[in-house]
Amino acid sequence: MRALRFHEPLRVALVTVPDPVPAAGEAVLRVHATGLCNSDVRVYLGEKKAMPGVIPGHEVTGAVVALGEGAAATIGETVSLCPILCCGHCSFCREGFRNRCPSRRTLGYDLDGGIAEYVRVPAPLVAMGQLLPMDPSLPAERRALLEPFACVLNSLEALHVRPGAPFAIVGGGPMGLMHLVAGRLYGAGPILVVEPEPSRRTIAAQLGADAVAHPDDAKRSGDELTRGEGFPAVAVAVGFAEAVPAALGLARRLGSVNLFAGFPPGSVHTLDLNQVHYDEIRMLGTQNAPFALYQRAAQMLPRLDSLDRIVTNRYRLEDAADAYAARLEKQGLKSAVFMADSA
Ligand SMILES: [Zn+2]
């Protein structure tokens, strides 16, 4: 099969490798589409670690085409996957936080992922129900959003986003816009999206933001929307340390600020400790999502037509390396790679 290989930072290439054959308990998917995540771009830039030689791609949707002995999956079924391989017995796994398992490995980083014609799904992942059935009539780009949408739901849950409660999103890239779509679905409002790029502010407004603002106007706009009180929930969906003080400035007393995006290694930020203390601000972080939120995301995706606008850049497998270049140049919103006969 053809696959993209990550050799080392700034070097990915299309290669031909043997088709995966499933061992006992394993499944093989014929990949329909795989989304390119900002974390894939961070691996490409050398900011985040992945195994040299790995096939990238963790936002995968496809059809089950082969099963190893005893694998609990159905040939022909369309699925999207939760790409986390965990131990299943540590305290995090037992509490449902497979994403926080100390021995976690992830498809696309530590094991071959989905920027390929086929992907082999490890036995524990099949056995733990992490192939989530999807309606095959849903566009492949939407099915490929299962993982990032589950991550967004985790952010909203951590922030206790509630119906009728103001919600601020710092960053109007694909993940910020998915926070907006999810926030609307939760009934939160008014929702403010803070984003420097005018074209992204326009899309945020079209996707239902009550207000959009350039970072320089964020505080004023936020005060207007919340009568000066600030936001009970603020999501930071951009990996710049400078976004953190701005996010803290938007938070209401007793509000929560979630660091959703990853930051370049060594990013530090000086906190006004008294702001945290006297305003009783909750600073949080979320990364990936507990499995239950993948299940919830799978149920919600069929109703979220607006998410189709998030995938703006479509690539064929042979052009997958270009998908990285487009992200570096910040062309469009999100990239996805579509395999030959499913584009
Ligand atoms: Zn992702």
Ligand SMILES: [Zn+2]
């Ligand atoms: Zn574990």
